[in-house]
Amino acid sequence: MSASPMEGFKETTSLRIALTKFLDSVQVNLDTEHINIENSLKRVLAEDISAEYNIPQFNRAAMDGYAIKAEDSRGASFENPIRFKIVGRLEAGFFQNFKIKSFEAVEIMTGARVPDQADCVIMAEYTKRISEDIVEIYQQLPPGANIDQVGSDVKKGETILTKGTIIEPPDIGLLKALRLRTVKVYKKPKVGLISTGDELTDYIELDNGESKIIETNQIMLSNYILEDGGEPLKYGIIRDNFDDIKKSISKAVSECNIILLTGGSSVGKKDLVPKIIREIGIILTHGVSMKPGKPTGLALVQGKPLIIMPGYSVACIIAYLVFCRPLIYKFLSINPELTPISVNAYLTNRVPSTAGRTDFVRVNVFKHGEELYATPIRSTGSGILSSMVKANGLLEIPDEIEGYEEGDKVSVKLLRRQIPEKDINE
Numbered sequence: 001m002s003a004s005p006m007e008g009f010k011e012t013t014s015l016r017i018a019l020t021k022f023l024d025s026v027q028v029n030l031d032t033e034h035i036n037i038e039n040s041l042k043r044v045l046a047e048d049i050s051a052e053y054n055i056p057q058f059n060r061a062a063m064d065g066y067a068i069k070a071e072d073s074r075g076a077s078f079e080n081p082i083r084f085k086i087v088g089r090l091e092a093g094f095f096q097n098f099k100i101k102s103f104e105a106v107e108i109m110t111g112a113r114v115p116d117q118a119d120c121v122i123m124a125e126y127t128k129r130i131s132e133d134i135v136e137i138y139q140q141l142p143p144g145a146n147i148d149q150v151g152s153d154v155k156k157g158e159t160i161l162t163k164g165t166i167i168e169p170p171d172i173g174l175l176k177a178l179r180l181r182t183v184k185v186y187k188k189p190k191v192g193l194i195s196t197g198d199e200l201t202d203y204i205e206l207d208n209g210e211s212k213i214i215e216t217n218q219i220m221l222s223n224y225i226l227e228d229g230g231e232p233l234k235y236g237i238i239r240d241n242f243d244d245i246k247k248s249i250s251k252a253v254s255e256c257n258i259i260l261l262t263g264g265s266s267v268g269k270k271d272l273v274p275k276i277i278r279e280i281g282i283i284l285t286h287g288v289s290m291k292p293g294k295p296t297g298l299a300l301v302q303g304k305p306l307i308i309m310p311g312y313s314v315a316c317i318i319a320y321l322v323f324c325r326p327l328i329y330k331f332l333s334i335n336p337e338l339t340p341i342s343v344n345a346y347l348t349n350r351v352p353s354t355a356g357r358t359d360f361v362r363v364n365v366f367k368h369g370e371e372l373y374a375t376p377i378r379s380t381g382s383g384i385l386s387s388m389v390k391a392n393g394l395l396e397i398p399d400e401i402e403g404y405e406e407g408d409k410v411s412v413k414l415l416r417r418q419i420p421e422k423d424i425n426e
Helices: 015-025 169-177 219-229 242-253 273-280 311-330 386-390
Strands: 005-006 011-015 032-036 065-068 080-090 103-110 122-123 127-131 134-137 159-163 182-186 190-195 231-238 258-262 280-288 288-291 298-299 304-310 342-347 356-369 371-376 393-397 411-413
Touching: 011 015, 015 280, 015 288, 015 298, 015 311, 065 080, 065 134, 103 134, 159 169, 190 219, 190 242, 219 231, 219 258, 219 311, 231 242, 242 258, 242 273, 242 304, 258 311, 273 280, 273 298, 273 304, 298 393, 304 311, 311 356, 311 386, 342 356, 356 411, 371 393
Parallel strands: 011 288, 080 103, 190 231, 190 258, 258 304, 288 356, 342 371
Antiparallel strands: 005 011, 032 182, 065 103, 065 122, 080 134, 127 134, 280 298, 298 304, 342 411, 356 371, 356 393, 393 411
């Protein structure tokens, strides 16, 4: 194990080793359930979906116009119009199988089923209605023109969605088109949230001069968990009492798949959490060579993964993104390498780093001309929550690199969807 000394900890473990060891130690049962397709957005498929029907199930008109036999259009042009007798009309959702003879046409609307004896549809733009039952055409067409053939969208037996797919709106539309009412997905892992500390309060209104701190980690983590496909369970604020914290952890372990415990992660006299975990479980790693997030601990209690997270908001968020997100993805059978949205951007400033430590730098990514640029956020303390509001990207500096220079092109993981346009000289 690669480790390095750091103040407050006898040694710290490299991020990559800590993460790999943690994920490999967690045994996951991939539980599944069937849910209505209307509630399946962003859920993860637990099986391949194969089509039991062709889509479309019949030849349908791709344009408004007239269904005819292609051979009857031979030589048609604006200089050489060909006349057809109109023998009927078809709208989408209604069908009558007209027996079309040579130089006969059926007026047809987009989406309507094409009569069996017609093999093309001429667009209305290339026709002229001469009378109630006569139409002139001005274009020669090949068989199949302007017709969506049977199975041209989806063929019967074709695998259309694969196991592990995160379901998006078009997927739901296709599932309904295939007449499916329910779909098999992985169950959302339940993630328990416990905050510790005598200094914390849930009350937003505080008396002037009161030294309490409003607890914000649970509401932030809950929304990250929801966004990543988990189900958050809040266990509230637990005071710095050995038995109370131990009881709360035991309850969460009995009800959840993953437990996140914020606060009390350091090695001070009042940081009870590591002592409690050692009594009821196993600490795999305590102290990670990363900034922010050094005091993070990774543990197992009754086989359940527990992450001891720093109380400072920014460090807590980084610890979640680094350790909890891939853990949730493991419970959902999602490859974490496929999910982060990253962009390449040029640094507008030098970014120093310490060798032997992985640094996470909050940056603001913006577009200037045709290029993307990233500017480091100046307020970078582990407790400066506003820095995460101002940032829309996160730059990871690996432990073997001593920072980046101004102008270097780097990969930035986006924290937000918006990338504003900005003058680089501002």
